[in-house]
Amino acid sequence: MPSKPFTRALTIAGSDSGGGAGIQADLKTFAALGAYGTSVITAVTAQNTQGVQAVHPVPADIVAAQCQSVFSDIRIDAVKIGMLPDTATISAVAAALRKYNNAFVVLDPVLAASSGEKLAQEDTVEALCNELLPLADLVTPNISELAALTGNSPAGNEDEMLAQGRQLMEKGAVAVLLKGGHWEHSKEARDWLLVADHQPQCFRNGRIDTRNTHGTGCTLAAAIAALRPQRGNLSTAVSAAKTYLHGAIEAGLGWRIGKGRGPLAHFWRHYRD
Numbered sequence: 584m585p586s587k588p589f590t591r592a593l594t595i596a597g598s599d600s601g602g603g604a605g606i607q608a609d610l611k612t613f614a615a616l617g618a619y620g621t622s623v624i625t626a627v628t629a630q631n632t633q634g635v636q637a638v639h640p641v642p643a644d645i646v647a648a649q650c651q652s653v654f655s656d657i658r659i660d661a662v663k664i665g666m667l668p669d670t671a672t673i674s675a676v677a678a679a680l681r682k683y684n685n686a687f688v689v690l691d692p693v694l695a696a697s698s699g700e701k702l703a704q705e706d707t708v709e710a711l712c713n714e715l716l717p718l719a720d721l722v723t724p725n726i727s728e729l730a731a732l733t734g735n736s737p738a739g740n741e742d743e744m745l746a747q748g749r750q751l752m753e754k755g756a757v758a759v760l761l762k763g764g765h766w767e768h769s770k771e772a773r774d775w776l777l778v779a780d781h782q783p784q785c786f787r788n789g790r791i792d793t794r795n796t797h798g799t800g801c802t803l804a805a806a807i808a809a810l811r812p813q814r815g816n817l818s819t820a821v822s823a824a825k826t827y828l829h830g831a832i833e834a835g836l837g838w839r840i841g842k843g844r845g846p847l848a849h850f851w852r853h854y855r856d
Contacts, residue, residue: 590618590812591658593686594805595650595676596665596693597626597638603846604630604798609663611849612805616827617813621657623649623676626668632797632841643671650679659686663808664719665801666693670710677714687811690719691804692728708732716755721817723760723804724751741773748777760807760821762800772829776821784818788829795835795845802847803828
C-alpha cells in the first residue's frame with residue numbers, strides 16, 4: 584500500500600468516441616500514472632482517427648450537477664479542464680472551482696480539433712480568459728490556441744510564441760506551458776514553461792516521426808495534473824509528464840488503429856515484449 588493517499592484527479596472535458604483524446608485519454612493517463620480518475624463530461628462527440636463528425640454539448644446544468652456530485656463526495660487533488668463548448672459551460676465550471684478551490688488546476692484550452700473542426704463557440708475565448716484563467720494554476724495552449732487567447736496571428740517562431748505567452752501572463756495566467764511540438768522543421772519537441780518571477784524553462788524531447796499523435800495535448804495536460812500532487816513541484820511534474828508523453832508516442836509507433844491519426848500507447852510502461 585502507498586505511504587500516503589494517491590492522487591484523486593478530475594477531468595472536465597468532452598468524450599471522444601474513438602478513445603484517443605478527451606475524457607478517454609485523460610482517464611487512461613490518470614490510471615497509467617497511479618491516480619484515481621473521475622470525470623465530468625461537457626460534450627459528446629462522434630469522433631474517430633479521421634476527425635470529428637458531430638458534437639453534442641451537454642447542458643450546462645448537467646455539467647454543474649456532475650461537478651457537484653464529484654466535488655461534494657471525493658477529495659479532488661487535481662483538475663484537468665479540456666473541451667468547454669460554450670460560455671454557459673465555462674460559467675458552470677468556474678462556479679464549481681470557486682466553491683471547491685483546493686485542487687491544482689490545469690486548463691488545456693481546447694478550441695478546435697487537430698483536424699480543424701471547431702469544438703467551441705466563437706465567444707468562448709473571452710469567457711475562458713475572464714472566468715477560468717484566474718482560477719487555473721497552469722494553462723497549456725498550443726500555437727493556435729495561444730494566438731486565439733491573446734488575439735494574435737499564430738506565432739511563426741519561438742520568440743513570437745514566448746512573447747504571446749507573456750501576454751497571456753499579463754491577462755492573469757499564473758503559469759503557462761507553451762507547447763512547441765508543431766514546429767515541424769525542428770528535430771526537437773520544445774515546450775517552454777513560463778512562471779511569474781522565474782526565467783522561462785525549456786523542456787526538450789527528440790521529435791518522433793509518426794502519425795499516431797491523436798490526443799497528445801490532452802495526455803500531456805492530464806499527466807501534469809496527475810503528477811503535480813505527487814511530485815510537489817510544477818517544473819518536476821512537467822518534466823515527468825513530458826517523459827511519459829514521449830514514451831507513449833514512441834510505444835504507439837507501430838499501432839494501426841483506424842485509418843487516420845492513431846492514438847498514443849498510454850499504458851506503455853506496463854507492456855511487455
